[in-house]
Amino acid sequence: MSGPDDVSQTDLAATDSPNDTLILHPGRRGLLQGAALGGTLAMLGGMRNAMAAPDGPFPAHPKWRFVFVNHVTTNPFFTPTQYGMQDAAALLGCGTQWTGSVTSDVGQMVSSMNSAIAAKASAIAVSIIDPHAFNDPVQRALEAGIPVFSYNADAPTGSGNKRLAYIGQDLYQAGVKMGERIVSMIDSGPVALFIATPGQLNIQPRLDGASDVIKKSGKAITIDVVATGATVNEEISKVKSYYLGHQHVKGMFAVDGGTTEGIAETMDQYDLASKGVHGGGFDLLPRTLELIKKGAMDFTIDQQPYIQGFYTVVEMFTFLASGGLVGPADVNTGLKFVTKENVDPYLTTSTRYEGKSSQAQIVPHSGLIAG
Template sequence: MSEMEDKGIIGPVSRRGLLKGALVGGATLVGGGLLSACGSTTSVAASGGGLDYPAHPKWHFVFVNHVTTNPFFVPTQYGIQDACKLVGCTYSWTGSETSQVSEMVNAIETAIASHADGIATSIIAPEAFNGPIQQAIAAGIPVVAYNATVSPNPAMSYIGQDLYVAGQQMGQKILSLVPPGSHIGLFIATPGSANIQPRIDGAIAAIKAAGNPITYDVVATGALVSQELSAVQSWYLGHKSAKGMFAVDAGSTQSVGQVMQQFNLPAQGWHAGGFDLLPLTLKLINTGYLDFTIDQQPYEQGFYPVMQLYLYKLSGGLMSPDDTETGLKFITKKNVGLYLKTESRFEGSTAKELDLANI
């Protein structure tokens, strides 16, 4: 028994309690003992200092994604890796490179056939995912949604941003930057996809709610970053009298910033912004070519699904997954410095694990 326990200051603490706290108030624990555990070796029995969980099978969780090679999901995969290391589980990363729903559905069905212990999937289309998710749950496989969802669906929880509200916030930000009477471009990688369409819907709703003081074009850019840059360049060359470009996905946001830099558009009174924290996007904010980007904590969108699936399995179904909002934060030139000077798995800027001893 520790001195603090002997004095009655604290009682024995279980890792179950720590991790439950991480799910309820994750940010608090991220700064403390939870992350220090990420740097240690975790056995299936999760041994260590009186914080042990019972020994358990090395459960395998399947993550189904709509753009498996997109750089936005690098920190998501780091979050998955760190959570799996913490609790002694494994994972696989599968789905589609280009938001093909049929490929994602096939991946879920394959996970069911291979008897996965849990499934986390982005849900980017209405109805198409319902049958496979119901099939998985009927087979005793818990399923959670992350990053994108369409309601209603049978997934047990959703871990991600409120996409429509985020779009509304972006729309209001646009109106604060662009003069009335201006024309802008709104860029979206894959129109109709549930991970980004609600954002552009929210932005348009905010513009309409303000009385339509500006006009806009909605421009599809494509699922691959190379396609997105070409699409943004083409739109600009045909709309040189416009005053802004704004995007609702990571690749399009980076591309908007690149075009703003290529043609030095801030000097011509243009404004631009979008979503997510690709390293180049952050640099373009710092140099003044982008006004803002919106963070949605992609690391959490990998970490928390693992923890929810794990606790569900460990408790025999007593601890049900819960919806988890991963937030909305504007990154501007005023606060981008922290992101640029700190290389972190949390933002995907390094693969190196956090060493708390040297902070």
């Protein structure tokens, strides 16, 4: 897969202007509303000013640097997120940095946040995968005048985390929708729910939502919860091992992208769809889509990772440009079931929006727009 490099503690070149003193701004006006945070521009002292194009919508501003702290920096799911981050930053004349952990190590992520605070980042976006570990660095960033947003995973209500807004899928409701799909296909018997890293807030709420729906359905469905690990190869191996030891299973479903690919591979290898076994999960890894088209698996769920990067940068920019008067606001990046009936456009186009191409392009739309 062609994609952006994983970069730690350096700016991504794709968002760097060839001339730091001349940046064009064909950007859009801020659309978000929310609470202001005073003093957010205090950390900008000493930065070189940029010069806006005469017809641009924004005046000259520093080349703000937005730091994204991620939990699985090399996972292919986040390739389109990085493209969205880069594209919005290039549009608005800003720089970005992609850092964090490869293996969902919370300590490494907190260390990356501390480094961003010490380096006086203009704004920080963090995937809050732990309910409490990020409270202190978020608070310290805000006290230093650095706005903090969460993306992809959010702190639970009541956790005390003071991040300004969340940009990502409503994870529990996504799990609810998957659970409803499961009980519509299966009447009884064992169902496996796979999760890469149990307890982490980017995926645990989905498992909780699906489990709640299944339990409340009244159907004689039993649930096995299976942990698979943080890397795609590990996840695929765990799914195959589970099936070989539980060949009476009626359905296998995952709440993360790598494990979803593992389910698709396993169902294809053992021709499980023809045996009445159902399967599904999340995200748009190419092999998952190919096997849905083949009929090996029922569905996957698109959470639009590109806009998790793009919209987060827009919120950061509008917050800084307005001195905190505009934004922040929570953004639900949505849910879409991808099945054999609607998978073709995902397979016939290769774009930055789904992470399959690094090329910037406008993709013509064909057919009706679903309401």
